[in-house]
Amino acid sequence: MATRETEFPAIIEGSGDLAAFLQENRAQVEARLASAGTVLFRGFDVPDAFAFDAAIEAYGAPGFTYEDSLSNAVRTNVTPRVFTANEAPPQTEIYLHHEMAQTPIYPSALFFYCEIAPEAGGATPLCRSDWVFARLEQDAPAFAARAEAEGVRYTNVMPGEDDAGSGQGRSWRSTLSVADKAGAEARLSDLGYSWEWLEGSGLRVTTRTLPAVRSVGDGRKSFFNQLIAAFRGWSDSRNDPNRAITFGDGTPIGPEDMADAIRIADELTYDLAWQAGDVALVDNYMVMHGRRPFEGRRRVLASLVS
Numbered sequence: 441m442a443t444r445e446t447e448f449p450a451i452i453e454g455s456g457d458l459a460a461f462l463q464e465n466r467a468q469v470e471a472r473l474a475s476a477g478t479v480l481f482r483g484f485d486v487p488d489a490f491a492f493d494a495a496i497e498a499y500g501a502p503g504f505t506y507e508d509s510l511s512n513a514v515r516t517n518v519t520p521r522v523f524t525a526n527e528a529p530p531q532t533e534i535y536l537h538h539e540m541a542q543t544p545i546y547p548s549a550l551f552f553y554c555e556i557a558p559e560a561g562g563a564t565p566l567c568r569s570d571w572v573f574a575r576l577e578q579d580a581p582a583f584a585a586r587a588e589a590e591g592v593r594y595t596n597v598m599p600g601e602d603d604a605g606s607g608q609g610r611s612w613r614s615t616l617s618v619a620d621k622a623g624a625e626a627r628l629s630d631l632g633y634s635w636e637w638l639e640g641s642g643l644r645v646t647t648r649t650l651p652a653v654r655s656v657g658d659g660r661k662s663f664f665n666q667l668i669a670a671f672r673g674w675s676d677s678r679n680d681p682n683r684a685i686t687f688g689d690g691t692p693i694g695p696e697d698m699a700d701a702i703r704i705a706d707e708l709t710y711d712l713a714w715q716a717g718d719v720a721l722v723d724n725y726m727v728m729h730g731r732r733p734f735e736g737r738r739r740v741l742a743s744l745v746s
């Protein structure tokens with residue numbers, strides 16, 4: 441059983457071509473990913489997005505495309521499988537989350553690549569969700585049990601057009617891959633979501649009940665959800681965090697419920713301070729990630745594994 445003392449993240453320092461290393465050492469990398477939840481590759485020669493793409497190709501895991509996802513973030517593709525991690529402004533903190541856990545369609549893992557390291561700030565916080573849930577079961581047993589038993593629902597408002605000024609700014613047309621309102625309603629109906637059209641072209645959407653806790657092997661469970669990011673971060677001109685999350689029965693999840701989860705996650709967070717050329721592989725079921733605010737240029741690219 442993993443403990444707080446377990447190596448996290450695993451760091452593999454090397455040199456030369458990362459693609460060649462991954463092709464030859466996939467089994468070793470998978471084993472370290474399974475035990476640590478995150479593997480950082482440092483010192484390899486990864487000069488640009490194309491070298492990053494080649495490394496992912498060499499690793500051989502199946503891709504998960506941004507177009508197919510229901511992600512709320514505005515992103516730009518650099519290669520078919522590599523995209524900008526989030527276009528939100530530098531001063532915006534992206535809070536801890538499991539990628540797309542607020543939807544029924546999520547990747548199993550993510551690759552990150554630092555092309556340009558920021559001058560100040562800009563770390564990627566990483567947090568073991570299995571450790572968070574184990575602590576929650578001790579410190580907040582009623583909340584942990586209810587979240588696990590009932591699951592959770594998320595509500596957010598999407599704009600009609602992409603709003604890169606918000607971490608939640610992806611338009612409903614892009615999020616749902618539809619051209620018009622009729623298409624949006626058909627897609628939401630298929631997903632089992634409820635919705636409400638707002639004045640202007642905004643769309644308020646509530647998910648069906650989604651799991652808040654996931655088994656990650658060896659009897660461990662992870663706090664696999666988007667609760668922290670939604671509660672702390674789904675705030676913009678359209679979104680009120682106090683309306684963003686409920687238990688499966690529709691009861692709001694409020695500050696008193698979230699305080700323990702936030703405190704525990706903050707205590708367990710490791711800040712990955714990027715160096716140019718770093719690549720990290722993150723198990724999306726076991727580890728939450730986010731983005732610290734930063735100054736200066738920062739270019740961190742991502743790729744999803746289905």
Ligand code: FE2
Nearest residue numbers: 537538539729
């Ligand atoms: Fe993310």
